[in-house]
Amino acid sequence: MQADAWTPPPVLLTVDLVILTLRQSRLCVLLVERGEDPFNGMRALPGGFLNNDREEIVDAARRELHEETGLNVDRVHLEQLAIYGSVDRDPRGRVVSVAHLAIVPDLPEPVAGTDAKAAAWVPAETVLAGEIDMAFDHLQIVTDGIERARSHLEFTALATAFCSEPFTIAELQQVYEAVWGTPLDTRNFYRKVRATTGFVVPDTAGARSTGGRPARLYRAGPNTTLLPPLTRPHATTPDAETTREEPT
Amino acid sequence: MQADAWTPPPVLLTVDLVILTLRQSRLCVLLVERGEDPFNGMRALPGGFLNNDREEIVDAARRELHEETGLNVDRVHLEQLAIYGSVDRDPRGRVVSVAHLAIVPDLPEPVAGTDAKAAAWVPAETVLAGEIDMAFDHLQIVTDGIERARSHLEFTALATAFCSEPFTIAELQQVYEAVWGTPLDTRNFYRKVRATTGFVVPDTAGARSTGGRPARLYRAGPNTTLLPPLTRPHATTPDAETTREEPT
DNA sequence: CAAATAGTGTCTTTGAGACACTATTGA
DNA sequence: TCAATAGTGTCTCAAAGACACTATTTG
Numbered sequence: 001m002q003a004d005a006w007t008p009p010p011v012l013l014t015v016d017l018v019i020l021t022l023r024q025s026r027l028c029v030l031l032v033e034r035g036e037d038p039f040n041g042m043r044a045l046p047g048g049f050l051n052n053d054r055e056e057i058v059d060a061a062r063r064e065l066h067e068e069t070g071l072n073v074d075r076v077h078l079e080q081l082a083i084y085g086s087v088d089r090d091p092r093g094r095v096v097s098v099a100h101l102a103i104v105p106d107l108p109e110p111v112a113g114t115d116a117k118a119a120a121w122v123p124a125e126t127v128l129a130g131e132i133d134m135a136f137d138h139l140q141i142v143t144d145g146i147e148r149a150r151s152h153l154e155f156t157a158l159a160t161a162f163c164s165e166p167f168t169i170a171e172l173q174q175v176y177e178a179v180w181g182t183p184l185d186t187r188n189f190y191r192k193v194r195a196t197t198g199f200v201v202p203d204t205a206g207a208r209s210t211g212g213r214p215a216r217l218y219r220a221g222p223n224t225t226l227l228p229p230l231t232r233p234h235a236t237t238p239d240a241e242t243t244r245e246e247p248t
Numbered sequence: 249m250q251a252d253a254w255t256p257p258p259v260l261l262t263v264d265l266v267i268l269t270l271r272q273s274r275l276c277v278l279l280v281e282r283g284e285d286p287f288n289g290m291r292a293l294p295g296g297f298l299n300n301d302r303e304e305i306v307d308a309a310r311r312e313l314h315e316e317t318g319l320n321v322d323r324v325h326l327e328q329l330a331i332y333g334s335v336d337r338d339p340r341g342r343v344v345s346v347a348h349l350a351i352v353p354d355l356p357e358p359v360a361g362t363d364a365k366a367a368a369w370v371p372a373e374t375v376l377a378g379e380i381d382m383a384f385d386h387l388q389i390v391t392d393g394i395e396r397a398r399s400h401l402e403f404t405a406l407a408t409a410f411c412s413e414p415f416t417i418a419e420l421q422q423v424y425e426a427v428w429g430t431p432l433d434t435r436n437f438y439r440k441v442r443a444t445t446g447f448v449v450p451d452t453a454g455a456r457s458t459g460g461r462p463a464r465l466y467r468a469g470p471n472t473t474l475l476p477p478l479t480r481p482h483a484t485t486p487d488a489e490t491t492r493e494e495p496t
Numbered sequence: 497c498a499a500a501t502a503g504t505g506t507c508t509t510t511g512a513g514a515c516a517c518t519a520t521t522g523a
Numbered sequence: 524t525c526a527a528t529a530g531t532g533t534c535t536c537a538a539a540g541a542c543a544c545t546a547t548t549t550g
Contacts, residue, residue: 008260008261008262008297008298009261009297009298009299009300009301010258010259010260010301011258011259011260011261011298011301012256012258012259013256013257013259013333013344014256049256049257050256050257050259051257052257053257053258053259053335053341053342054335055335056333056334056335057331057333057344080330080331082328083305083328083331083346085261085304085305085346086304087301087302087303087304093301094301096261096305096344098331098333168529169529169530170528170529185513185514185515186528186529186530187514187515187529187530187531187532188512188513188514188515190529190530190531191530191531192511192512195511207520207521207529209520209521209522209528210521210527210528211521211522211523211526211527211528212520212521212522212526212527212528212529213519213520213521213527213528213529213530214520214521214528214529215528215529215530216529216530227482228482228511231512234475234476416502417502417503418501418502433539433540433541433542434501434502434503435502435503435504435505435541435542436539436540436541436542438502438503438504439503439504440538440539443538455502455547455548457501457547457548457549458500458501458548459499459500459501459548459549459550460499460500460501460502460547460548460549461500461501461502461503461546461547461548461549462501462502462547462548463501463502463503464502464503476538479539497550498549498550499548499549499550500547500548500549500550501546501547501548501549502545502546502547502548503544503545503546503547504543504544504545504546505542505543505544505545506541506542506543506544507540507541507542507543508539508540508541509538509539509540509541510537510538510539510540511536511537511538511539512535512536512537512538513534513535513536513537514533514534514535514536515532515533515534516531516532516533516534517530517531517532517533518529518530518531518532519528519529519530519531520527520528520529520530521526521527521528521529522525522526522527522528523524523525523526523527
């Protein structure tokens with residue numbers, strides 16, 4: 001160890017948000033267009049620096065989330081994702097980003113950004129395919145965030161965070177299908193969800209009709225962990241056959 | 249956003265390490281004794297500040313790991329755990345810690361610390377029971393790290409990181425039993441491990457005897473993810489304890 | 497030989513997926 | 524009435540756990 005004159009190097013801390021939602025049964029992520037260098041004009045995740053050195057990281061994330069979505073932030077799912085702190089990720093200097101994953105229900109069409117910069121929902125598929133020019137290492141962050149969501153759907157009640165309450169089982173299934181990108185059997189899904197204790201609870205209200213028999217309504221249940229888990233179809237063998245049911 | 253005179257507040261970045269190993273079939277964590285304020289004399293995780301603003305975070309973690317264990321760091325498991333950045337966690341100011349999880353095989357008795365501060369392996373059980381006075385929020389970090397390890401044993405080949413190669417299936421089982429704290433059926437475990445593709449591969453060497461029939465030897469296989477997973481016995485009691493506390 | 501540990505076979509239970517079937521609405 | 528969606532019953536298959544059994548070593 002060296003003399004006590006040495007002091008550790010300071011860094012700048014930002015929060016970045018992977019905000020996911022379902023729009024028309026497609027998984028979408030909220031991206032803004034950068035209005036300044038570096039990466040001027042490219043797409044980026046919503047985020048920004050800490051306001052001051054007394055601001056909690058999670059509060060900074062909540063603040064950004066509220067600014068971008070206009071939502072009452074207390075009710076949305078927000079969790080820490082990972083930290084991205086590579087030396088060269090930001091040309092301005094040593095900027096370390098604390099990435100967060102946020103899940104919100106479908107919002108009224110315009111993103112109620114109080115901010116001037118253009119914000120837009122972009123299909124996850126488009127982003128993951130690399131079709132969007134992303135600033136910094138934000139493509140990596142989005143990729144990690146989506147994978148986190150996919151995994152959490154298996155073991156936690158995260159899917160309910162995508163739904164406006166009350167919701168139907170069919171709506172919940174659409175979440176799974178959109179996030180995982182796989183079709184699921186309606187009937188097995190229905191039984192599975194109802195058999196998982198504390199996942200959903202019946203809503204007092206009646207039913208909702210969409211051209212067929214009205215569906216019962218539910219709300220998120222008390223449990224956050226799914227026992228047993230709702231396992232996604234892992235590609236064990238390249239048996240990618242979608243065995244379709246015979247039309248009757 | 250405000251005028252361009254405003255600059256974001258800098259923070260100090262540390263890396264902290266939850267280093268786990270098995271000693272006499274017990275899960276242990278490496279703790280050091282602090283030799284200075286704050287928290288002088290209390291136990292803490294190994295860790296420290298970035299050396300300079302060109303040092304990658306993972307390199308700082310590797311450096312600390314090497315200093316504390318003397319191991320060739322290239323071969324040990326090291327992953328980012330979470331970030332802990334609560335405003336009041338360090339009385340010296342705004343210090344944000346990037347916690348890491350490291351898994352090492354059982355080491356020769358003395359911890360080859362090049363550092364003066366006393367380092368010791370402490371049973372995980374003792375720490376989790378709150379019997380150790382821990383500095384900062386390090387008890388929380390250890391708790392999160394152990395839970396991460398428990399979870400990763402199910403879905404990844406992390407258990408092999410606890411073993412010196414070559415190892416026997418029985419040794420691998422001891423890892424699971426120690427980390428999960430549950431006894432497992434030897435025979436079912438044996439079949440399960442061997443049925444999981446790419447988990448372990450037979451070693452060319454012969455066998456190892458411990459008073460009975462000698463056991464075959466294995467090495468870590470090519471796969472890091474376990475398909476199918478090796479599920480731990482979940483307590484079938486519904487939730488109640490799932491207060492997922494976010495890292496601050 | 498017995499004691500000890502390694503490794504196999506096989507039964508039972510459970511849960512996931514496939515899919516026929518019934519129920520309840522709107523057009 | 525039919526088309527459409529909600530919800531139930533039941534079969535089959537595969538994986539997990541229980542556990543009797545065989546195999547190979549040391550003392």
